[in-house]
Amino acid sequence: MHVCKKAFCDFVVFTHRGIHVQTIQYDPEFVEELVLKCTVFALDELVPVIVRQKSIN
Numbered sequence: 295m296h297v298c299k300k301a302f303c304d305f306v307v308f309t310h311r312g313i314h315v316q317t318i319q320y321d322p323e324f325v326e327e328l329v330l331k332c333t334v335f336a337l338d339e340l341v342p343v344i345v346r347q348k349s350i351n
Contacts, residue, residue, distance in 0.1 A: 295318075295320045295325075296320070296325045296329075300320065301319070301320050302317050302318060302319050302320060303317070303318050304316070304317055304318070305317075305318050
């Protein structure tokens with residue numbers, strides 16, 4: 295929703311017992327926290343591995 299600039303989306307689950315649809319509202323506070331956590335993870339965990347791999351090759 296953040297990337298597509300949408301205010302909501304429908305979360306749909308199909309099972310042998312039927313279908314469930316739930317509308318999810320965009321939550322800017324949640325997204326802000328999630329982006330921060332993903333950025334920290336990328337910088338702390340992913341970048342060092344990529345740099346290490348490049349220095350080996």
